Amino acid sequence: MSLQEEQFLDSEAQNPPIVPGPSKPVTRSATASANAPKPEIELGILLKFIKPFDGNREKLNPFIYNCQSAFSLANDIQKPILFKYILSQLEGRAESVxxxxxxxxxxxxxxxxxxxxxxxxxxxHLLSELQDSKQQYNESVNNFNLRVETCLAKLLTEINISIPTKRKTELAGRVAAMEDLALHSFIMGLQPRLSQVVRCRNPTSLNAAVNFAVAEEKLLHNSGKKTQSQSTNNDRSRTISHKDTRTHDSKQGPRNDQSRSAIVCRYCKNVGHSIENCRKREYNNSRRPANPQSQSLSQPRRITYIVDEDDQSNSNEQEGLDETSNENNLN
Incomplete structure (x- = not known):
């Protein structure tokens, strides 16, 4: 091995070649999302979020929520305009304050x-208001549930504000406790018949209890309509029968009056008096000559007695005494 080869091997051993590792593929979507600007929403759409507010406490939370939603979607140029529009939507007491x-x-x-x-x-106070919630006489189940849920929302808001950030782990337990209390208050606050039916169903949430109560309310409403229609029909039949009776009586009444007033005299045949009170009859009777038979009837009858001789002598003596007494009286 030559000297140059030995130097090359030593340099390779001291500086090993760098092997590139597996790299993540770069996609077009990732590049586009990184470079794409935030989409802007038209100001007209953001203005539709804002509704008028007159200072009503029940509408405060929805109004603030809509304003915050619109403000979070607006850009820096749109925010001042949006804020001015929010102020222009104030009415009544809210505007004056x-x-x-x-x-x-x-x-x-x-x-x-x-x-x-x-x-x-x-x-x-909110807790006491929730526990004392009762369904009114003419209040529907949905309206009563709205009052209970409104009070529950206020309680949950107060709980969320009162618990510090370090103790946010307690929030879930307290929220669950308030929801159970709202369920119990809703069931016990219903009208007695509805409350009994819902308790038999044993609902596990406020929404389930509301569904059971609404279904039972519809059944009671339908049965009440049937009962009311039956009673209305009975009243109509009674009214019709009463009218028929009155009509029958009114028809009979004039007849009786006519029979009473239509008195005909048997003598003169005129209407309005009887024969006993007929003046024509009395007049004719006064002009008619007296009947001799009637005169004889008016004179006293002579009665003849048959007596014996002794009785006759006694009667003669009696007559003499009577004559003597009469003469003395004359003297």
Whole structure:
């Protein structure tokens, strides 16, 4: 081996060749995504996120959420215009309160809205309100569920704010406890018949309990309609029968009155009086000559007695005494 070959081998041993390792393939999509700019959304689409706000506490959280969503999608040029448009959508009390204050940033505006129109109740008040929730007489299941879920959302927001960042592991347990409490409050707050049916189903979530309650409410509503229609038909039949009775009585009434008023005299054949009260009959009877038979009837009858001789002598003596007494009376 020559001297040059030995030097080449020594140099190769000291500096081994670098073998390239497996490299990741570079695709067109990765290159395009790395170089593509962030897509911009038109300002008109972002403005559709913003709805009017009048200071109602129930609408505060949705309004803030929509504003934050639109602000996160806007670019640096669109954000000032979008913020001015948000301020122009304030109405009523919200407009009067915010018009006297100047805001340096959108975040300051959101905090001001929370302080002025946010929920001021303490955590314990919200908890008590959830436990005391009851379904009203004419309130539907969906409306009652909306009140329960609104109170639950306020509680969860308060829990999320009150727990510090280092203790976020406790958040899941407290959220689950509040959801169980909301389920129990919803079931016990339903009307007695609905509550009994839902408890028999043993729901494991608030959504399942709401579905059971809504289904039972529809059944009760349909059965109530059938009962109401039956009672309405019965009332109509009673009303019709009552009208028929009144009509029959009204038809019979004039007949009775006519039979009472249609009195005909048997003497003069005129209507309105009887023969006993007929003046024509009385007049004719007064003009008619007296009947001799009637005169004989008016005179007293003579009664003839047959007596014996002794009785006759006694009667003669009695007659003499009567005559003597009469003469004395005359004297």
């Amino acid at each position: 915010c018009s006297i204050k100047e805001f340096d940033s959108f975040e300051q505006f959101v905090e001001f809205l929370k302080q002025q129109f946010g929920e001021q109740k303490h955590y314990t």
